Amino acid sequence: AQKITQTQPGMFVQEKEAVTLDCTYDTSDQSYGLFWYKQPSSGEMIFLIYQGSYDEQNATEGRYSLNFQKARKSANLVISASQLGDSAMYFCAMREASGGSYIPTFGRGTSLIVHP
Amino acid sequence: DGGITQSPKYLFRKEGQNVTLSCEQNLNHDAMYWYRQDPGQGLRLIYYSQIVNDFQKGDIAEGYSVSREKKESFPLTVTSAQKNPTAFYLCASSINQRAYEQYFGPGTRLTVT
Numbered sequence: 001a002q003k004i005t006q007t008q009p010g011m012f013v014q015e016k017e018a019v020t021l022d023c024t025y026d027t028s029d030q031s032y033g034l035f036w037y038k039q040p041s042s043g044e045m046i047f048l049i050y051q052g053s054y055d056e057q058n059a060t061e062g063r064y065s066l067n068f069q070k071a072r073k074s075a076n077l078v079i080s081a082s083q084l085g086d087s088a089m090y091f092c093a094m095r096e097a098s099g100g101s102y103i104p105t106f107g108r109g110t111s112l113i114v115h116p
Numbered sequence: 117d118g119g120i121t122q123s124p125k126y127l128f129r130k131e132g133q134n135v136t137l138s139c140e141q142n143l144n145h146d147a148m149y150w151y152r153q154d155p156g157q158g159l160r161l162i163y164y165s166q167i168v169n170d171f172q173k174g175d176i177a178e179g180y181s182v183s184r185e186k187k188e189s190f191p192l193t194v195t196s197a198q199k200n201p202t203a204f205y206l207c208a209s210s211i212n213q214r215a216y217e218q219y220f221g222p223g224t225r226l227t228v229t
Contacts, residue, residue, distance in 0.1 A: 004158070033216050045159075045206060045220035052216075091158055095216070102213050103149070103174070106158030 003027065004092050004107035011112050013082045020067070021077040021110045023092030029053075031097040034075040035104060036066065039089040048090075051075060082114045118143045120221035122207050127226045129201075137192045137224045139207030148190040149208040149218065152176060159206060165190055166213045194226065201228045 005024045013019040025034065036048040051059045051066045059066040067076040075094075079086055089111050093104040120141045129135045141148065147166050151159040161174030165184040179198025184190050190209075194201045204225050208218040 009156075035216065043204060043206075043223040043225075045208070045218075047217050047219070050216050093158075101164075101172075103161055103164060104218070106160075108156060108158045 002107075003105045004094055006092055006107040006110050008110045009108075011110055013079075013112065013114055015084060015114055015116050016081055018078060018080045019082055019112065021079070021090050021092075021112065023075045023077065023107060025073050025075060025092075025094045027073075027094065027096055029096040029098050033095050033104075034066065034068070035093040035095075036064070036075075036077045037091045037093065037106075038086075039091060039109070041088070045091070049077070079112075084114050084116060087112060087114045120207060120209055120219055122205075122221035122224050125222065125224060127224055129226070129228050131228055132196045133228075134196060135194050135201075135226065135228075137194065137205055137207075137226070139190045139192065139221060141188055141190075141207075141209045141219075141221075143209055143211075143219060144187070145209035145211050145219070146187070147210045147213045147215070148184065149210075150174075150180075150182065150190070150192045151206045151208065153204040153206060153223075162192065162205075164213075194228075201226060 032053045034051045038046045049061045063080045065078045089109045091109045092107045095104040149164040150162040163182040165171040181193045206223045207221045210218045
C-alpha cells in the first residue's frame, strides 16, 4: 500500500487565489513527520513546510500552511494568494520514527499551474 | 555561499558503461542521500550515509554503488548492472539523520542509450 497518496496529478489556479493540494498518508506510528516540497522546472527540491504528528497547531510558513487532520490522516498544503512563480510540482512526504532511519517517503506529486 | 552542488547537469552514456555522479556539500552536514526520480513518480531512495565511511542501502540500491570517504562528498556510481539507469538523480543532505529538513542539489539528468 502507498504510504503517501496525492490524488491530484494536476491543478490549475488563478493568480492571487488560494489553492489546496491534497495529501493523505498511511502509518501505524504515533510519531511521524509530514513535509511538503516544491520542485520548479529547474529540478531542485525546495523544502516548504513541516508538521510533526504531535504538533497541535497547523504549521504555517508565509503563504504556505499545512492543514493537518490527524484522524483523517490528511496533510493538505494550502497556498494563499497564488503567484505565477508558484507553478511547479509539489510533493508530500512522510517520515516515520519506527525503524530509526528517519528517511522520508515521497508521494507522486501534484503539478500546479498558476494562470495570470 | 553554502549549498549542494551536483555535476554535471546533463550526462549521456552508452549502455554497458559505468558512470559516476558527483555530489558535494559545504554545509557541514553529517547525513547525505541519493534519490532517483522518474517521470510521474516521487523520489525513491537509492543510498544514504549518516556519517563518513558509513552508508546504507535504500529502497532501490541494486545496480548502484556509493562511497563516503569525506564528509562533504558522496559520489554515486551507476553500474552497468542497473537495468534502467535513465532518470533524474537528486542528492540531498541534512544536519544529521534526525533533522527533518533536507537540502537538495540541482540534480543530474542521466541518459543512457
